[in-house]
Amino acid sequence: MDSPASPADSSALDRAAVVQTCRVLLRPVASLLLKCGMTWREFAEVSKGVFVAVASQDFGLNGRPTNVSRVSILTGVSRKEIARVRALLAQESDPLPNKTTDATRVLSGWHQDPDFLTPAGAPRVLPAEGEGASFATLWRRYGGDVPVTSMRRELERAGAIITLPDGTLRAERRYFMPRRFDPQWILNAGSMLRDLGAGITHNLDVGTEPVSPGGGQPPRRFIGRATSDSVDAAAMPEFEAFIEKNGQEFLERVDKWLTEHEARPATTAARRRMRLGLGAFLIAGE
Numbered sequence: 001m002d003s004p005a006s007p008a009d010s011s012a013l014d015r016a017a018v019v020q021t022c023r024v025l026l027r028p029v030a031s032l033l034l035k036c037g038m039t040w041r042e043f044a045e046v047s048k049g050v051f052v053a054v055a056s057q058d059f060g061l062n063g064r065p066t067n068v069s070r071v072s073i074l075t076g077v078s079r080k081e082i083a084r085v086r087a088l089l090a091q092e093s094d095p096l097p098n099k100t101t102d103a104t105r106v107l108s109g110w111h112q113d114p115d116f117l118t119p120a121g122a123p124r125v126l127p128a129e130g131e132g133a134s135f136a137t138l139w140r141r142y143g144g145d146v147p148v149t150s151m152r153r154e155l156e157r158a159g160a161i162i163t164l165p166d167g168t169l170r171a172e173r174r175y176f177m178p179r180r181f182d183p184q185w186i187l188n189a190g191s192m193l194r195d196l197g198a199g200i201t202h203n204l205d206v207g208t209e210p211v212s213p214g215g216g217q218p219p220r221r222f223i224g225r226a227t228s229d230s231v232d233a234a235a236m237p238e239f240e241a242f243i244e245k246n247g248q249e250f251l252e253r254v255d256k257w258l259t260e261h262e263a264r265p266a267t268t269a270a271r272r273r274m275r276l277g278l279g280a281f282l283i284a285g286e
Helices: 007-035 040-058 068-075 079-090 102-112 135-142 148-157 183-205 233-260
Strands: 161-163 169-171
Touching: 007 183, 040 068, 040 079, 068 079, 102 135, 102 148, 102 169, 135 148, 148 161
Parallel strands: none
Antiparallel strands: 161 169
16 A cells, blocks of 8 residues: 655645646647747747736735736746836737747748849749859858758748749748638637636636635536547547537527627616636547
8 A cells, every 4th residue: 555645745746747737738739839830939938928927917915916026936037037028018019029930030031131132122033052042042041950951841831932833932921830820710719728728727716715705606617528538430420410510509509598698788787797608629539
């Protein structure tokens, strides 16, 4: 029989569970961001800003905003860096520094460097090789440590450049994105991940939050799954059809309920409004 774990052992196990959970949570996020052309350096900068913002807004004591020292303790970010990040966050209209990939640097150079522009300011059609204005020269100037053949192959695969019949290369896009997505689709994907994450975080807080003024604690939010690891793969089309029919019907019932309960202005005062809903998604191959 195993002996009871000491507090230190329990802490280590908890930390290991958190790290493992973090890896699991980040896999779909990393996949999405890589498909959108974001590098880990860009993500690290964005992540730092989010950590500082959340620690500042959600972890204050006695209802007060979190001070810099407490944010530093919670996040591990230095006080000086927190001040810099907060200043950037306050400039909502200013984007974070653009730390582009090698591929994007090549495309930017092609669109901005006078040596690779036509007199009209458009990107020139370039020969693949040569000492003058060529793709090889462009790569040497902006390509970083990625081999020229790998760079060209990846840009062609992404549709950022095309090879013309005579072997010359033409730039089709200004930025590198491995796969094309409609911007609204990307925003919707982020919104869905946010909603699921907010529900999980809410349920983690239940039991640790102080009692609400109305008495009791906030109820847990419904989060559930129905999965099996041993379904016949041949049944996948049938399951997709089943979910398409029944899932859509259920969501329509939810939508009908939400419509019936929309807050409408009362005769004495406006009703308080909130965002409410339910998300559903098919699970396969995970």
